Amino acid sequence: MSTLRRWFSRLLGTFVGARSDREFAEELETHVRFEIDELVGRGKSPAEARREALVRTGGIELAKEAYREQRGLPLIDHLRRDVSYATRALLRAPGFTAVAVATLALGIGANTALFSIFSSLILRPLPVRDPDSLALLAYGSWSYPIWEEIEARQELFDGAFAWSEERFDLSPSGQSDLVDGAFVSGGLFEVLGVTAARGRMITPADDAGAATDGPVVVISDRLWRQHFAGASDVVGRLLSVQSVPFTIVGVMPAGFFGPDVGRMKDVMLPLAAEPLILGAESRLASAGSSWLQFMVRLKPGQSIELTNAALRASQSQIVETATWDIREPLTLVPAATGRSELRGRFETPLFAMLVAVGLVLLVACANIASLLLARALARRPELSVRLVLGSSRWHIAQLLFIESLIVAAAGAALGLVFASWSSALLVRQLSTWDTNVSLDLALDWRVLGFTAALACLSAITAGVAPVFGLRTVTPGETLKDTGRGIAGDRRFAVRSTLVVAQIAVSLVLVVAAGLFLRTFASLNQLPLGFVSEPLLVAELNLQAGGGPPEERGARVERLRDAATAVPGVRSASVSAIRLLTGGGWSSGLMGVGDEPISRTGQDLWRDATTPGWFETMGIPLRSGRDFGAGDRAGSAPVAIVNEAFVRRFLPDEPPIGEHVRLGRDEVTRFAIVGVVGDAVYTTPRDGMLPTMYVPVAQQAPETFWPTVLLTINAASGQRVALERDVAAALTEADPTVVFTFGTFDQLVEDTVTQERLIAMLSAFFGGLALLLAAVGLYGVVAHAVRVRQTEIGLRMALGAAPSGIVRFVFNRVGVLLAIGLALGLVGSLWGARFVQALLFQVDARDAATFVGAAAVLVAVGVVAAWVPARRAARLDPSAVLREG
């Protein structure tokens, strides 16, 4: 106890030095005065008394020193001295320090950036009360009638809630203003333990329609700040959601984004509000719509297995209403980290990139180690003087290590700044037209701990080499051996090893970059089946304006005509499905001709179009006809299929005139009237899938989608200019319609977001590693040439040609490169299997990529060695030998 107290007090004493120094000086002064008083009392003169008193009490400075030793912790005092010494030494070499700190900042920053995304998407628990007891009903979506069954069994849990994922339009008309949102059951906030930052959250009373506030909405902290400029009177204001006014009753706390990680739920409405927006199309009564997610809080002390068993005991009642068989047992899975669709998509790529960026840091550390080593070697005379003066070897090693620690700490601090900027940039790259990825990238203890660990690791990796390099320093060498070395110098062995490692790791990274770039390129070269350049797309939200669904057909027709009339529009047509989202409208059950309806094994994709859509899209008509004015509600149902459909289902018969039946509907027979060329439906990666098109005019109003796509084929070069004119025409034709513009190019790009990101990052990391390896190689060669210039001068004086000198230098570089490349090749071949899953149409052991990567490294190595080699060849032998 008292030992602990003493240490604490001494630790404190280390930092309150100045004040306590003054106090002690005063105490000593008093002591001397007492002494004088006494001597004067015995009859001495004051001057004599003072002199004698000082003699009797001994040296004041000595006493002060002894006192200081007791006051502070000598170890920390020394450390402080070393740190300030190392800092001064580093500041005296600003060039070296800047390069080392910047290299590390880049390396640590890139690592931290990726890790903070990884952490926020995968590791971080939801910012709610006791996230560990949350569980999600796996997997897929559920209907509202099933939710009612779950809700009726609340006693199984410590609370349960349901929510949906929605895109809400906050704009009452014209250009849309889309945000992510949700319909939530009344208990969501209560179960999660999330309390309002302002006003109140949604309660079960709101969901039951019993609250007095009427239709209510709660908004996120972000929306409050950005849409309402943080207004203090936001509670009570109206917010238009899908053109329906809602009263804002509360603002969610900052940092809370909902149960879905990666999406910021800016607007949350009670489930009871859903019919207000969807009207007759409300999904609340529909047993066939799967659109809800369920989360529960487990009872304290009750395991997830027990809860699952309890849930399954009443499975048959719970799923009774389902329109399809739910055979798999209902399963709750732990959901402390929330639910995320992004997780599955990005976990592997993120992990791969983390490994890559870790390797980059390793290369960077090797560079810094090499630099520090060179610095330490250049300081041999100084260090050897220190040894002579009695400094311990351990203390010198400590001094050198503190230098690398300071560099690492500065690099980490700067890296954090770089990381917070670049991780936000990366997250923005993940967003596409319809998914707005939002991750909380706040620096939490995980990220800070990771960065600190990286800094320590870097300091150790970079700091050990110079300490090893110093084993050869001896006290006696002070004045001898000042750079006249002729024979090979073993001290460079360490640096050469570092360069070989750098080359090897760089090769691995360049190979990876090559593979990912080729994957991205091959995805971009895939045929689309339509001509995207002239196409402008407007997604029309017909639901937002209200009005009965029966009128939508006529509204769409009016809007299409308005768009067609705009000068510069070659054609405009409407379709139901936004293509290239990876999903769409599909059917798993079908029958061709008189065959019985059966599972197709592979889904049949469907779309509804207006006449002229194929022409607008640039999809060729192979045989038969397009839809016409005659294909209307009431006339015989018709369909157009693509060539993939014909290849798969009607390979031998003429397709025109055949009939198709879909789903459980045995009656409706779609007569095939035309065959069109293949076009990508889900993503280019999936290739050409069997697709069936039907006329928009023959769709029943209630199956008419709330949003339709108006595709416009613009005259060449006018696409951008047209957007404004078309927007004006649309608003004029139908003031209530809400729309968003996009292009097919954008949609195509969005299908390769992940691959583009990987290619971009790996190219960046590969380039960075190359650059670092080149700098490392250059450093070693340049240093070797400088140290051996006496030898080189001698060789030249003895008749060696400059070309011979260049060859001499290159031989050395060649050996380093060859070993590095061989090691890198082995590493790449071994690592290849881990990236295969991320590649497309490229073999992970693609020979061309490997050879190309090796060639790039050789080229970079040659360039890095060329500069010092040329300098060596141009040495003036007489000057060198004179200066020695």
Next chain:
Amino acid sequence: MTKKTEVQQGTLALMVLRTLETDGALHGYGIARRIEQTARDLLAVNYGTLYPALLKLEQDGFIRGEWGTSENNRRAKYYSLTPAGKRQLAEERRQWEQTSRILGWFLDPEPA
């Protein structure tokens, strides 16, 4: 005049504690004088050793220092014994007595 010896390592703390127990609060100079008097001027208390020892005792919580005014109106830091210091004194006293008893047996063995 006999030659003054320096205080033996480890015994100074005991002397300080005991002095403060008998005399109450004292400033550094007073402690030094008092110890020298008690030791019949056979000891010299160098303040290069006294003040670090006082600091250590203070850090250990055995004594407490407070600034006050002396009888001749000088500002001085007065040290006094804390309850923990009293306990420590008793403990050290016991140890010291035992040590000196043991040493006595060695130096002056009684016949068995």
